[in-house]
Amino acid sequence: MISRRALLGFFTLSCMPCHLRAAWIDSKLLQQRVDALELPELKDRLPTNPRVVNLQSMGRLSGQHGGRMRMLIGRQKDIRYIPIYSYSRLVGYNEQLQLVPDILASFHVEKGRIFTFQIRDGHKWSDGSPFTAEDFLYYWEHVILNREILRGGPPVRLKANGKLAKFQVLDRLTVRYSWDNPMPQFLSMLAAPIPQTLMLPANYMKQFHGAFQSENLLQEMCQRFRVDDWVGLHRKMSRQNRPENPELPTLEAWRPRTLPPSEQFIFERNPYFHRVDENGRQLPYIDRIELNVSSAEIISAKTATGESDLQASGIALPDYTLIKEAENRFPLKVSLWKLTRGSSVALFPNLNCKDPGWKKMFQDVRVRRAMSLAINRHEINQVIYYGLAKESADTVLPESPLYRPEYAAAWAQHDPEQANRLLDEAGFDQRDRQGKRLLPDGRPINITIESAGESTLETDVLELITDHFRQIGIALFVRNSQRDIFRSRILAGDVMMSVWQGLDNGLPSADMPPRQLAPTSNDQLQWPLWGLHHMSAHTQGQAADLPKVQELSQLLNRWMLTTSSEQRSEIWQNMLSIHADQVYTIGTVNGGLQPVARSSRLRNVPEEGLYGFEPTSYMGVYMPDTFWFDEG
Known part of the structure; x- marks a missing residue:
């Protein structure tokens, strides 16, 4: 016989939000750091309302943590592909190319010109520092409005009919951008492969800014990093689209661990990443990405010998036959996605x-x-x-x-x-x-x-x-x-x-x-x-x-x-x-086709997809943080 108390408890649990019911599941790599007291528990690293990615509804499989994913790049600058593939955006496109909140908990648009953004409570940068309205305020007041950094004034892209937005901090988790005229492109700018920047990690970046740091220390850092002045220093240390600074806190799925120049660039999972799967397992599934610099002319040959676990850049349709034939000799598979460009050439x-x-x-x-x-x-x-x-x-x-x-x-x-x-x-x-x-x-x-x-x-x-x-x-x-x-x-x-x-x-x-x-x-x-x-x-x-x-x-x-x-x-x-x-x-x-080669153990990579810089951010809308290696 079920008691009244047990019955009430059952109904109470069934009505609770999934993020309260789920037991958060950490990766083994990070759990070791938790056990060594180097990191907080996962429940203290996630936002109170993380973004839950329901893989089943996407026709995919929930996965397991671990593994390293090797990729080939033709030159060092191509490390910029990782923030595009990772595709963490305030607002981003899903597979259906609909705009959805990602880093943001929510957004609200009034009259096409007033945009209110709600930040996830408890969200943190990759170094564990809080991600709040302060980071938006810092970027607006000390970068956008700073004539030493932006000598030509605020970017044209942030103006509607020639007038800059009014920026407001409503509370520590809410910011608002308002224009006198409609700003229909604003959200799509945030969802772009190289998005419009609206925030920087204030706690970290202030040490490189003339308004917050002593002149002597700034001069020392300028000499160390070989730049002319603090403006160049601030610009170099804040590059989010070219992840060359391993110390810069990020909100992406993987954070850089390698200083250039190098022949191999390592990206490791962000311990504070804001997404989880429907089972409460923190994303990304894959612990580590290795980008190996290779001659662009031999990327296809190396891909065909199994030296890459996921490869689309550096290969094209003429390489398809070579890679397809290699499926019989190496643990790899190749699919053909449709290119989104207006013309292949x-x-x-x-x-x-x-x-x-x-x-x-x-x-x-x-x-x-x-x-x-x-x-x-x-x-x-x-x-x-x-x-x-x-x-x-x-x-x-x-x-x-x-x-x-x-x-x-x-x-x-x-x-x-x-x-x-x-x-x-x-x-x-x-x-x-x-x-x-x-x-x-x-x-x-x-x-x-x-x-x-x-x-x-x-x-x-x-x-x-x-x-x-x-x-x-x-x-x-x-x-x-x-x-x-x-x-x-x-x-x-x-x-x-x-x-x-x-x-x-x-x-x-x-x-x-x-x-x-x-x-x-x-x-x-x-x-x-x-x-x-x-x-x-x-x-x-x-x-x-x-x-x-x-x-x-x-x-x-x-x-x-x-x-x-x-x-x-x-x-x-x-x-x-x-x-x-x-x-x-x-x-x-x-309407040409793009080969997408992958390890035969790599799961959740779509068999068919759209591939291009815009609007899919290459494969970003397919969420590579949900790809995983099947060790079975």
Whole structure:
């Protein structure tokens, strides 16, 4: 017979929140430190309301702690992949690309312009110090508003209609950002692969700030870390997106333990990470990540010999057969995910080229259309992508709600005859004895296309395009360099044309900002100086002087003031239409496939997925902290 007291106790327990009912489960690695009195118990390390990840509802298996995960990188700077893969964000995308609170306990939006953030009670940085509103206040008052650190003033991205937000601390766990006008892009900025920073660990960072540290100690640290002043010191010690400082507290799943330079970078589990699975087991499952620096050219070969437990960067579709055949010899598996880029390989005529002759040529839409029409995309698809990609201009993918077939087809059919007519109409009708077209000043149209030298896929595609361009009287020469040199030459105007991937986010919704379609950043290879002009609040670079580009900027400004998804969708369609018609970037194929290789013991890695910088943060939305090794 069940007593009344027992019955009441049963109902009481069944109604309690899962985080109160669950017995928290620590990793063996950290439990050893708890037993040695080096760490508090797990219940004292977790927030009182941790984020519970229900793996069963995601169609995955709850896992076990332990193990090291090896990955290969082509250069030391690629340690920046870890904060992207780890994907701990104040607000982040889930697998369905819906925004959900992650580090935050909750967020509330009023009128599209007032954002209230609730911090998890008891949440701590990786060093055990409290994570509170003080960390947001420090960043706002002593970084955002500090003219020594930000000489150009607060970032343009944090302004709505030219006005900076009002920041408030409501209590130790609640902060608010308010604008006079709508700020529809704010949450998506926080969910980005490289998110807008809003907070820093104040207790740690104050020692490097001129407002809190003595001048003598700052000078000593500047000498030790080889920087010119405390501003450079503060910047170097606070880099969250390039985890080169093992002492910087983090909220990510894994914390860096290696100082550069090194051939191997170690990341260990964050003892204070805020996520648990439905059984109360703290995430991440995997204790340790090892990034091994390798020559980029042999990453695929090393992957095929089982030297990586999870690999997508540094390998591409041409490597798939090699890795697939290796499944019979090594404990690995390889899957094919769909790339989210607007084009797997795209050409970027530099509309800001400092050579007047090339600049005038590339700014003529007839020339850009002609170069696009010259490309035989069907041949590229069959020869390079085994017919598995979709021949298309550089635009959004069919899976995007903003997709229209006419955008993909715009100036993307193979028509050398029309291409030749357009070039003649544009005034490039003179040729030399070999049939090569000439600029008005008599120079042959020999286009040097520059590459960061990181992709054999680009090289293979360019080899075919070189033949295609020859049919319209244009000679193409490829110059490979390194990414830093590549970027600096483009910004200096020394590059005629470059090759890169197309639109970073080929899967946008109307509520994601259309920044990639207008000049907004100096990273945009087709108009770096116009992008710099925007991001510097018109203090650097050059103002766009093409009417259609100016219209794109005006449409982007209108999007920033919208209050409904319907308004945003209409603006997106206008911008996509202009982008397709004006051919600022020249796409080849999209919907390509990305090999994702993994150890055969690694669980919870999806068999199919979307892979790209945006919006999935490569594989970040699939939560690598839930991947685990099956030792059975």
